[in-house]
Amino acid sequence: MHEKHIQKTVLVTGATGYVGRRLTESLLENASCSVRLLVRNPAKVQAGIAHRADIRKGSTFDKDLLAAALNGVDTAFYLIHSMGDTQDYRELDRLSAENFRDACIAAGVSRIVYLGGLGVKESASDHLLSRIETGEILSAKPDRIQTIWVRAAVIIGSGSASFEIIRHLVQKLPVMITPRWVRTRIQPIGVDDVVSYLQASIDFVHEGNLMVDIGSDVLTFQQMMQQASEVMGLKRILFPVPVLSPRLSSYWLILFTPIPYKMASALVEGMKSETIQQNDHATRYFPNIHPISFREAVGRAIGELEKNQVISRWCDSTGRQACDIKEFDNPAGAILRDVRIIPFEKGQQSEDVFRSACEIGGARGWFRYDFLWRLRGLMDKLVGGYGLNRGRRLDKELRLGDALDFWKVADIKSGKRLLLYAQMKLPGQAWLEFDVQSDQLVQTAHFLPRGVLGRLYWYLVMPLHHLVFNDLARTIVSSSTKSA
């Protein structure tokens, strides 16, 4: 007689984030479980996933929706953090973890799997402390619910913040003067291995809570940069200096890499203390997983970039803003506008124009006045913004929530509308809308100024807008014929 196989139901939170997107893809491909996602904005779930997973809208701060999403779940992944929120993220992280743990207990979930940061409390940065507190809260009731707490240091994969920082520094700087913190020991791990440990945690048999520290070779940031330059075939010279200079390092990072100031300073702060495995539980309990080396992880990440196969990026979610994207999808409140209407020429099709609009930015650039966009990007970087360095995830495809240089995709209706929300530092809020009609493209830059400064800004940049927006709309339409 066949034993009846009961499929487990697994809930993934953070499924629109860097790790969560990859875990979701892997579960749907390889695992024999039914996959449920808890997301704040269902429209952010990528096409190809949406019809294969059970998607529940909710947040850890909405107890009713959380309870409903956890009903019938066996294992729940906690891949959430509140960093990037303008409010006190540590307090939000505590509340979020408490809500989640209590809701899991009430729903009869048997196991929480949490991915946190590697490191010890005594020397932890604020960000790591918050990750440790989250783990402690989730594992605080072992008699009621079991928690597998996986801890990783630097994650290397296409689109991961650490990989992007290393890639940009190595590609842009032939000679680097490196401060003391680049010689702190770290244990990086490839993102695919992180996903393997998380996935293996579903069926892993164990009584009680467990902390699993994961990682590959122990390296310094300096060695990581040297190895990455070798993988990229670039010769780089690093001059070590004995100073720490975290503030200077953060400015350096924001200038040459895509990350904004807040993230750069958190990263440099974190690099001041060692982040290496504190237990051997990864090899003891998961002997079948053999993490790839840092070099291999870099090679794999570059391969994915070259093949345009980036599943997720560090900037997919940016604290409060990205999830609240629906608040930004209607620029009706804007009071200043720059409208360009470009009729199609004979033979031009609206779907080709839409495709052309979706290919702007990133490596393709912003056409004739690219240098003006770059200058604006540099100005943004200098005041702590993203600048243009984020580029885009894929050359030809956009999805809701994707970062596109200093914009974020706020709405996308295939063949009809692309709406970008400005994430650059501005005295107001701005959107760039492409409304593709049957015979013309209506491109509108919307602006909601903040006070007199906002208005002054708009009128000051008006002559530049005239050049760049006119050229942008015309080139999108004219190049649609070539890209068709």
Ligand SMILES: NC(=O)c1ccc[n+]([C@@H]2O[C@H](COP(=O)([O-])OP(=O)(O)OC[C@H]3O[C@@H](n4cnc5c(N)ncnc54)[C@H](OP(=O)(O)O)[C@@H]3O)[C@@H](O)[C@H]2O)c1
């Ligand atoms: N990425 C790394 O390099 C790294 C390294 C070590 C450890 N980790 C750990 O791995 C975990 C996941 O990190 P990540 O980099 O994948 O994060 P991420 O890309 O920033 O994504 C965070 C995810 O959490 C969701 N979220 C945030 N607050 C929520 C709430 N209150 N309710 C429901 N969903 C919420 C976000 O949704 P929206 O899309 O709606 O914003 C997003 O899907 C974290 O615990 C982190 O500490 C990451």
